[in-house]
Amino acid sequence: MLSDKLIKMIIEKRSPIVVGLDPRLENLPKEIVEKHFLEDGETFKAAAESIIEFNKGIIDAVYDLVPAVKPQIAFYEQYGLEGLRAYQETCVYAKSKGLIVVADIKRGDIGSTSKAYSIAHLGKTKIGNSYHSAFEADFATVNPYLGDDCMKEFMEEVMAYDKGLFILVKTSNETSGQIQDLQVDKEKVYEKVAEIVNTWNEKIYGEMGYSQIGAVVGATYPEELELLRKKMPKAIFLxxxxxxxxxxxxxxxxxxxxxxxxxxxxxxxxxxxxxxxMGLHYQEAARKATLEMQTAINDALEKAGKKYWI
Amino acid sequence: MLSDKLIKMIIEKRSPIVVGLDPRLENLPKEIVEKHFLEDGETFKAAAESIIEFNKGIIDAVYDLVPAVKPQIAFYEQYGLEGLRAYQETCVYAKSKGLIVVADIKRGDIGSTSKAYSIAHLGKTKIGNSYHSAFEADFATVNPYLGDDCMKEFMEEVMAYDKGLFILVKTSNETSGQIQDLQVDKEKVYEKVAEIVNTWNEKIYGEMGYSQIGAVVGATYPEELELLRKKMPKAIFLxxxxxxxxxxxxxxxxxxxxxxxxxxxxxxxxxxxxxxxMGLHYQEAARKATLEMQTAINDALEKAGKKYWI
Structure with missing residues (x-):
């Protein structure tokens, strides 16, 4: 089961870390981008080729250190169809290296539309009598504003194909409180969403005690993080x-x-x-930064008496 | 200005109608799909070619009757890159026929990510020193769960390129109330979102008195629709x-x-x-259904003393 696989990979690699693959052309190493501009001009194709080369380089540099990667689809969508090809190839490459892929797509819609998104990212598309994968991920992030209609549809692919969801509960951005912190009776909106997460996550547990229906809770709100951890003991937090x-x-x-x-x-x-x-080659730097993050988190966990490794 | 253009088209065509282009391969006319299966097999390419042919046929049948079309991107995303090519070609074709395109994408994320979505659908992507359009729409639907950080980013493209937004306020689906109807003080969550819409829509008005920042409010909740109309007098409702x-x-x-x-x-x-x-050719049927809808809505408006045409 996917949740067991994830938890076991975290323990084996001693690394509760997911690397976000959010490529911005202007931040990519110049030598990569310039090479592709030379080949294809300042085109979407050159952008996509640069991103593919960069992402593969990052994956090669960190795949033994982390259990998962998380491409944020917006950064690919902005480069059009070519950008989405880069997204697709990134997912495939990450999986070929044994990594779990979290599609950060934050989709959420009425039932029939959520169904189409769920098929697109977690399931199989029916064409005539054949079935095909559009985009291949293991987890998808979903937005709860439209309620259970959305989650219900995604759950079908979760159950059929051993996939998972992370439902947005309390996001990391500055204005997340505008809706999420609104006070409803004695709770906040995000606590109501936490209850929704609990309802869905009861439906699919692994033997490691964690569910494949998790929650997105931002590191920028440590108090809420602690409160929500208590409210959703079996949810994996992204x-x-x-x-x-x-x-x-x-x-x-x-x-x-x-x-x-x-x-x-x-x-x-x-x-x-x-x-x-760091002034290092981008792969070397990514590896170093991952190791530093791993050490920082594991040290903090050990000090807090939360050692998870053997 | 886009909002003026939309209102004027509604008056000229006597038609406050947007045609949703939500293609499902299994519902397309058999003769179209079978032809493309014969050419390309049961592939994403055949699905895309079927959708493009069908959508162009629908647009040809109704473009003189309505001001706008609204492709729902999920139905394209499920056919992978080829599906998204069909989405892109549909937008371009609709615009070539003078139609306004509402991208039903319901995106919403932290600031930097919303920026990428905004560029992808409403703006221009920078590649080296050139600027390119990834997907070309006039309006985009956005999800407010992450608050103003999202709208703020989209507003830059709205202002720079004369574009518009529809912010999800009260959606049409059955479980929309789960979050949207939660009671906060004397208001509901969706009324709080209506206030957010008002804040943003003040920033961009046309001479016809309507803003380019509108709201999504479902037909399935008529009472809420009436209440929200009073709360957001200058917002166009999708x-x-x-x-x-x-x-x-x-x-x-x-x-x-x-x-x-x-x-x-x-x-x-x-x-x-x-x-x-109807048992008619799909184009004839679409035209007939659009005319029937137009008559039904205009009759109801006339009876209610809300005649908008001259």
Whole structure:
């Protein structure tokens, strides 16, 4: 089962880390981009080829250190069809290296539309009498604003193909409180969403005690993280906001259960663009930044008595 | 300005209608799909070619009757890169026929990611020193769960390229109330979102008195529609839920202001798949269904004293 696989990989690699693959052409190493501009001009194709080469380089540099990668589809969509080809090839390459792929797509719609998204990213598309994969991911992030109609559809692919979801509960950005922190009776909106997560995550548990229906909870709100950890003990937390967005190792401690498990902390820019600050080759820098993040998180967990490794 | 253009087209065509282009391969006319299966097999390419032919046929049949079309990107995404090529070609073809394109993408993310989505669908992507359009739409639908960080980024493209947004306020689906109807003080969550819409829509008005920042409010909740109309007098409402989802002409009346303007009612399946029930050629059926919808809505508006045409 996917949730067991993820938890076991976290333990084996001693690394509750997911590397965010959010490529921005202007931040990619110049030598990569210039080579592809020379070949294909300033085109979407050159952008896509640059991203593919860069992402494969990052994956090669860190795949033995982390259980998962998380491409954020917006950064590919902005390069059109070619960009989405780069997204697709990145997912395929990551899987070929044994990594779990979290599609950060934040989709959410009425039932019939959510069904189409679910098929697109987690399931199989029916064409005549054949079935094909459009985009291949293991987990997808979903937005709860439209309620259970959305999750219900995604659950069909989750159950049929051993996939998972991370439902947005409390996001890492500055204005996340505008809707998510609204006070409803004695709770906040995000606590209501946590209840929805619990309802769905009961339906699919692994033997490691974690569900394939998890929650997105930002590292930038450590108190909420701790509260929500108690509310959703069996959900795996996908924790954005570490590094470039301001969260540190101590800020994410609350995302972990007493067993030291249950969280997957994301870093994107802090790892993939580490070369900008370190003055090293981008692969070397990404590896170094990943190792530093791993040490920082594991040290904090050990100090907090949440050692999860053997 | 886009909002003026839309309102003027509604008046000239006597048609506050947007045709939803939500292609499902299994519902397309058999003769189209079989022809492309014969050419390309049961492949994504055949699916895309079928969708492109069908959509162009629908657009040809209705472009003189309506101001806008609304492709729902999920139905294209499920056919992978080829499906997204069909989405792209559909947008381009609709624009070539003078139609306004509403990209139903329901995106919403942290600032830097929303920026990438905004560039992808409303703006221009920078590649080296050149600028390119990834996907070309006039309006995009956005999800407010992450708050203003998202709208702020989209607003840059709205202002720079004369584009518009429809922010999800109260959606048409059955479980929309789960989050949207939660009671906060004396208001519901969707009323809080309506306030957010008002804040943004003040920033860009046309001479016809309507803003380019509108709201999505479902036809399936007529009372909420009326309440929200009062709360957001200058917002154009994108109203899903007519027809296949259960809303009728009287249900959408509340979406219109006293001047008979301010709403754009969507029908997808009820128009594009009208041939299934009517036993006519799909183009003839789509045209007939659009005319029937136009008559039903205009009759209801006239009876309600909300005649907007001259």
């Amino acid at each position: 924790v954005p906001g570490y590094g470039a967005q301001g969260g540190g190792a101590n800020d994410v401690l609350g995302a972990f259960n007493a067993d030291g498990l249950g969280a997957l902390v994301n870093s994107s820019r802090g790892i993939i663009f580490a070369f900008e600050k | 109203v899903p839920g007519y027809g296949a989802q259960g809303g009728g002409a009287n249900d959408v009346l509340g979406a219109f202001n006293a001047d008979g303007l301010g709403a754009l009612v969507n029908s997808s399946r009820g128009i594009i798949f009208a041939f299934e029930k």
